[in-house]
Amino acid sequence: MKGKICLAWVAAAVLLAAPALASEGAAAFRDRAVQGQEVLTRVPSGDSVRPVSAARFLPTARRIDRGINDICYAYRGEMAIGFAASYGTLTSEDTDIMLLLDGIDLSGSMFTLNPSFGYFIRDNMCLGVSFGYTRMQGTLGNVSLNLGSANDISMSLSGVGFKSRMTTMGAFMRSYAGVDPKGHFGLFGELELTFRMGGSVFSYAPEGEAKSTENGNMQLRVAFNSGVAVYIFPNVCCTLSFGLGGFQFNRVDQKDASGNVTGTRRASKMRLRLNIADIRIGLNFHL
Numbered sequence: 001m002k003g004k005i006c007l008a009w010v011a012a013a014v015l016l017a018a019p020a021l022a023s024e025g026a027a028a029f030r031d032r033a034v035q036g037q038e039v040l041t042r043v044p045s046g047d048s049v050r051p052v053s054a055a056r057f058l059p060t061a062r063r064i065d066r067g068i069n070d071i072c073y074a075y076r077g078e079m080a081i082g083f084a085a086s087y088g089t090l091t092s093e094d095t096d097i098m099l100l101l102d103g104i105d106l107s108g109s110m111f112t113l114n115p116s117f118g119y120f121i122r123d124n125m126c127l128g129v130s131f132g133y134t135r136m137q138g139t140l141g142n143v144s145l146n147l148g149s150a151n152d153i154s155m156s157l158s159g160v161g162f163k164s165r166m167t168t169m170g171a172f173m174r175s176y177a178g179v180d181p182k183g184h185f186g187l188f189g190e191l192e193l194t195f196r197m198g199g200s201v202f203s204y205a206p207e208g209e210a211k212s213t214e215n216g217n218m219q220l221r222v223a224f225n226s227g228v229a230v231y232i233f234p235n236v237c238c239t240l241s242f243g244l245g246g247f248q249f250n251r252v253d254q255k256d257a258s259g260n261v262t263g264t265r266r267a268s269k270m271r272l273r274l275n276i277a278d279i280r281i282g283l284n285f286h287l
Contacts, residue, residue, distance in 0.1 A: 071178025072123050073186040073229070074286065080126060080237075082116035084282035108138030114168075114282070124176040130194070132168030137161075159205030166198030166217065176229065183231070190225040190241065216253040222246045224272070235286045243278025245271040 074080070089109045111134070118128025140160040172192040179185040196219040203212040227241030247270045254263040 068177050069124055071181060071183055073176040073178040073183050074120050074124060074126065076120050076122045078120045079287045080116075080118040080120070080128070080284045081287065082114075082118065082128075082130070082239075082282050082284045084112075084114040084116075084280055086110075086112045108136070108162075110134070110136045114280075116172075116282075118172075118174065118284075124178070126174045126176070128172055128174070130168070130170045130172060130192075132166075132170075132194075132196075134164075134166040134168070134198075136164040159203075159210070161203040162200065164198065164200035164217075166196050168194055168196045170194035185231075186229045188227055188229055188239075188241075190227070192221075192223045192225060192246075194221045194223070195219070196221070212257055214255040214257075214259070216255065218251045220249045222248075223278075225278075229284075237284040237286060239280075239282050239284060241280050241282075243275040245273050245275060 116130035118126040223246035224244040
């Protein structure tokens with residue numbers, strides 16, 4: 001009889017404790033869910049939780065949510081119209097570095113125009129296309145090289161000219177990360193694919209007879225860029241980007257005055273380093 005009473009008390013205690021144990025078990029395992037063969041682990045981030053896939057290349061126990069997307073710099077569905085332009089000139093009066101050159105008559109100019117269009121497929125992530133046009137030209141009316149009577153080396157050039165025009169088409173993917181809580185300042189990384197085509201003409205006049213050489217240029221480039229972005233107006237963003245290198249392929253076809261190909265040169269290279277010559281400043285209008 002006493003045994004039956006003890007069993008009844010144990011059964012009653014189990015029935016009373018079952019709801020509490022079930023709720024504690026749900027709380028203990030509410031951060032793990034099974035979806036097919038994939039297990040999602042939720043890692044707390046402040047007052048929110050973020051899902052992290054257990055199938056990623058690093059163990060989920062060591063994954064850290066760094067909160068890169070916690071600050072929204074640009075919202076999903078926004079459109080960005082970018083514009084960058086530059087113009088510069090160079091004359092022999094602007095430089096004093098060629099002390100060995102006498103009677104130099106040099107002038108040149110360079111003009112670049114780069115519009116772009118991007119669409120934010122999600123917060124802080126933009127896909128877009130870009131276009132570009134570059135024109136360079138320069139003339140060397142006269143230059144003389146004299147290394148002194150002791151070296152007995154001297155030469156002179158005259159009537160040398162150079163003209164180049166390049167057209168660029170490309171696509172890019174850019175990811176932003178906000179810096180301040182209000183989203184005024186941001187950093188971005190960019191993967192860019194560009195294709196350039198154009199030509200250049202090199203003319204000279206040896207012994208008074210004008211001659212010229214024409215080159216057809218083609219370039220394919222995959223580049224990595226990084227930079228900073230600042231909202232100077234509510235919908236106007238100023239960007240400063242730096243080239244970090246990448247892969248580049250060039251092909252140059254040399255042609256004579258009649259347009260016949262006389263030679264071809266191909267070159268490719270891959271470099272991953274900061275390129276101070278590839279610095280661009282632009283404006284983006286967010287719509």
